[in-house]
Amino acid sequence: MPELPEVEVVRRGLTDFTTGRTIDAVEVLHPRPVRRHLAGPDDFVARLKGQVFATPARRGKYLWLPLESGDAVLTHLGMSGQFRVQPVGAPDEKHLRVRFRFADDGGEVRFVDQRMFGGLSYSEGGAELPGEIAHIARDPFDPLFDEDLFVAAVRRRKTGLKRALLDQSLVSGVGNIYADEALWRAKLHYARATDTMKPLQIREILRHAREVMAAALEVGGTSFDALYVNVNGESGYFERGLATYGQENSPCPRCGRPIRREAFMNRSSYRCPKCQPVPRHARW
DNA sequence: CTACCTGCCTGTCGGC
């Protein structure tokens, strides 16, 4: 499940295989991944022919491939989207959705997506920052991320802490896995009411989110259920670094109590019942 | 404006 670290691994991997290369042909094998390109698959293909890629960029979980024309290919991996680099003629992946062929002798770039929550679209003038994602907050690794603004915005919200961490208009890039891991590191419960938190506590949880995502990035990300691999098809190793996510009934690495799985926000949340007790001020 | 819910997708797995 790609969150910020996994998307960054993919961005770095794509850099070597797209930057400066001229697109010869794009093939859309399934229309759904280009559904957000309203002009349709044929228009998507036609616009890209002959264009040259610049260096891939990222904000949060969004990735885009700027073009020298000033436009961009905007992408989101969703739950199961993958970019793969393959030699021309290699067998198609079962869930291959879009293929990029190049004018040189090098390999193809392929977008593979089992569940098709992800997708690609053509962003006019989007090389710097696609207008489609202008509403997405900067992520915690963005040098221009405004921490004071974040603290103030979180405290204004009447909600629970995990909801705030997952809200892409407050901070981007954090998903279910790293939200749970950051909460565990900060010894905070997911339902901690944000409007009663002290500014320093909010800075702390943000610091933990940054640290856990940086640690994951260093080892190639988290490949929890094999739906995430890098552009060469390799898994990341951070699953071993997870303290809570997916660790139901395993001992808390800090206190030994069994990790608990709870339904929250129509998904699973994992926490240590001792390190992260239900707070006095809670919002579910 | 904020807060929160639902639909979108497919493959896997457990229960019966």
Next chain:
DNA sequence: TGCCGACAGGCAGGTA
């Protein structure tokens, strides 16, 4: 053995 529901979950778009 096969069928069915639960589950995985980010985000757009909707409601109140």
